[in-house]
Amino acid sequence: MHGNLADETLVVAGRKIGSRLITGTGGAANLEVLERALVASGTTLTTVAMRRIDARTGTGVLDLLRRLGIEVLPNTAGCRTAAEAVLTARLAREALETDLVKLEVVADERTLLPDPIELLDAAEQLVDDGFTVLPYTNDDPVLARKLEQVGCAAVMPLGSPIGTGLGIRNPHNIEMIVADAGVPVVLDAGIGTASEAAQAMELGCDAVLLATAVTRAADPERMAHAMRLAVEAGYAARHAGRIPRRYWAQASSPETDREPPETG
Amino acid sequence: MKVEINGAAHDLADGATVADALAAIAAPAKGVAVAVDGQVVRRADWPSTRLAAGAAVEVLTAVQGG
Numbered sequence: 001m002h003g004n005l006a007d008e009t010l011v012v013a014g015r016k017i018g019s020r021l022i023t024g025t026g027g028a029a030n031l032e033v034l035e036r037a038l039v040a041s042g043t044t045l046t047t048v049a050m051r052r053i054d055a056r057t058g059t060g061v062l063d064l065l066r067r068l069g070i071e072v073l074p075n076t077a078g079c080r081t082a083a084e085a086v087l088t089a090r091l092a093r094e095a096l097e098t099d100l101v102k103l104e105v106v107a108d109e110r111t112l113l114p115d116p117i118e119l120l121d122a123a124e125q126l127v128d129d130g131f132t133v134l135p136y137t138n139d140d141p142v143l144a145r146k147l148e149q150v151g152c153a154a155v156m157p158l159g160s161p162i163g164t165g166l167g168i169r170n171p172h173n174i175e176m177i178v179a180d181a182g183v184p185v186v187l188d189a190g191i192g193t194a195s196e197a198a199q200a201m202e203l204g205c206d207a208v209l210l211a212t213a214v215t216r217a218a219d220p221e222r223m224a225h226a227m228r229l230a231v232e233a234g235y236a237a238r239h240a241g242r243i244p245r246r247y248w249a250q251a252s253s254p255e256t257d258r259e260p261p262e263t264g
Numbered sequence: 265m266k267v268e269i270n271g272a273a274h275d276l277a278d279g280a281t282v283a284d285a286l287a288a289i290a291a292p293a294k295g296v297a298v299a300v301d302g303q304v305v306r307r308a309d310w311p312s313t314r315l316a317a318g319a320a321v322e323v324l325t326a327v328q329g330g
Contacts, residue, residue: 024330034328049329050297052270052322059295062326075330090304091324095297102330211330 008235010206012184013132013153015100017207018044021197021231022073022186024211028220031064037214038068041224046070047102047211049077050092062096073134075102080115082122089126101126102156102188102209103135112162116143120150127151136188139169141176148183155181156188156209159200163212165192171203178204194223194230201234202242265317278317282310285321296325 010017024047028034038046048061065072074092079085082105089101105122107115114137126133133152137143144155157177160166167190168174178185187200188209197208208231217223265278267285274288282298282305298305299322305313315321 025328026330028328047330048326050324051327051329053289053291053296053325054327055290059292059325061328062295072326073330074326077329087299087302087304088324091297091299091322092326093297094304094307095295095325104330 010184012134015132019228019231020201020207020235021228022046022207022209023214023224024075024209025061025065025215026077026211027215029215031060033220034061034215035064035068037220037224038064038070039224040221040228041214042228044070045073047073047075047209048096049075050088050095071100072096072098073100073102074098075136076104076122077106079105079122080107080118081105082118082125085118085122086125086129089122089131090129093131099130100132101134103133103152114138114158116140119143120146123147123152124150134186139173139177141173141180144177144185145180148181152183154184154186154206156186158189159187159196160190162189164190165213166190167192167196168199168203171199174200174203174205191227194226197227197230198234198237201231202238204238207231265315267315267317267319267321269321270323276315280315282313282315282321285315286310286323289323291323292325296323298323 019042021043022045023043076085076088085105105115105118106112123133123135134154135147136156139157159168184206186207186209187205191210191213200208214220214224
């Protein structure tokens with residue numbers, strides 16, 4: 001294996017993240033399925049949502065993540081305003097004893113697209129309050145830059161809307177975000193299958209965050225394994241230096257000293 | 265006195281604290297956080313924070329999501 005893995009570890013705000021595949025826990029049929037998928041993915045960081053406690057569910061997902069040694073990344077899913085997101089993040093910090101937050105502030109249920117104005121406002125407040133803020137953002141290079149400027153520890157542009165599996169609709173925007181960013185870029189949302197996770201890494205993303213593509217696959221464990229391989233392959237390809245694209249063919253076999261083929 | 269815990273009405277003794285509200289719904293000791301009327305109450309302050317009649321108490325934990 002090429003390269004010193006220790007030198008290639010993803011670092012977010014000084015914190016080493018062992019796997020470049022960050023997963024979500026939403027959508028899994030049950031905790032047994034989720035456990036097998038998480039193990040197969042090799043992830044070391046995974047998202048949870050904050051909701052009213054329910055006697056039936058209890059704290060099962062937390063117990064599972066603790067047992068697997070996976071760090072928890074609380075999100076602010078379901079929040080529509082900066083005020084809601086800030087309160088949810090503060091509750092998550094209190095409940096889970098982490099300053100990490102995946103900041104989500106979506107505009108409406110139909111698109112689940114980030115509301116850029118509320119998002120930037122919430123990001124600024126949470127950075128000021130000492131959080132390590134990982135914002136789920138639009139594939140907008142300008143917004144990504146502004147999120148970095150207010151102190152976000154990473155930027156997490158969408159490939160396409162949450163849960164759609166439409167892949168990366170604007171690869172050029174993702175490349176521009178990567179080219180500009182001084183913080184890690186995590187492709188978050190829209191991944192449907194392994195080739196799209198590999199593409200995100202080839203575009204220069206530092207990690208991929210996905211949930212639905214695994215948890216709602218017919219075989220979540222197998223898809224989780226595929227995603228792990230895809231992220232590793234895409235990362236390796238990005239850093240291997242791909243060949244330039246050419247218009248016409250270029251022979252890969254030597255063209256001189258060739259015996260003419262026997263005929264007849 | 266009446267308070268609301270996660271949207272449901274509960275009858276607690278006058279002078280009840282956040283800790284009493286958590287006991288009333290048998291909330292686990294770890295992995296939860298509390299807001300009263302939209303303000304986070306730190307864990308260390310649960311036993312000493314008294315609730316007013318009509319207070320809205322939210323008790324959250326982590327669930328599958330994201």
